[in-house]
Amino acid sequence: MKPPPTESNSLLHTLARLPFRLLKSLFGWLLALVILFEEWGWEPLQRALAWVGQLPGLRWLESRIQALPPYGALAIFLLPTLMLLPVKLLALWLIGQGKLLGGTLVILTAKVVGTAIVARLFRLTHETLMQLAWFARLYTRWVTWKEALLTxxxxxxxxxxxxAMKHRTQQRWARLRAKLKQPD
Incomplete structure (x- = not known):
């Protein structure tokens, strides 16, 4: 039988959980930043690759990707993740060698390029992937969770x-441009 909780036990319990709560909060904010980056970059990067996809050879490739069966589409969709793993390991190695700037640039470049490719592939394979019941269920859960986090x-x-600062900066910039355009 457990002894009844005392005020000191409760305080110790709260203090013991504090590091975990801080780590959970930090992880949540880092994850939110990654998701916000992807939200910000997903559509513009996808549109940029769609523009590149208008080239004759790439147009043919995109039509082949869209014609894939569900598990083929899944393999193509997951391919960039596997291909970027060695690049990310290279970045970590560079950081470990003391080349912080180089490693950081490799990670950021891989993130931008990877997001662009995954966004375009998802656009091309989305309808086919949603034919997989388990994928559709997980995707729906992901979107619901992501929207709650973003909210x-x-x-x-x-x-x-x-x-608010962005809005103020935009207003000031607009006023400055209007003043510069006025004839003296």
Missing amino acids: QVRASWPWRFSR
Whole structure:
């Protein structure tokens, strides 16, 4: 039988859980930043690759990708993740060698290029992937969870503050441009 909780036991329990709560919070914010980057970059990067995809050889390739069966589409969709793993390991190795800037640039480049490719492949394979019941179920859960996380981030004071600062900066820039355009 457990002894009844005392005030000191409760305080110790709270203090013992504090590092885990801090790590969970930090992980949540880092994950939110990654998701926000992908939200910000997903459509513009996908459109950029769609523009590149208008080249004759790539147009043929995109039509072949769209014609794949569900598990073929899944393999093509997952391929960039596997291909970027060695690049990310290279970046970590560079950082380990003391080349922080080089490693960071490799990671950022891989993230941007990887997001662009995955966004385009997802656009091309989305309908086919949704034919897989388990994929459709996981995708629906992912979208629901992601939207809840983004709603929470957008309700936070840092987000609201940065949006207000962005709005003010845009207003000031517009006023400055209007003044510069006025004839003397």
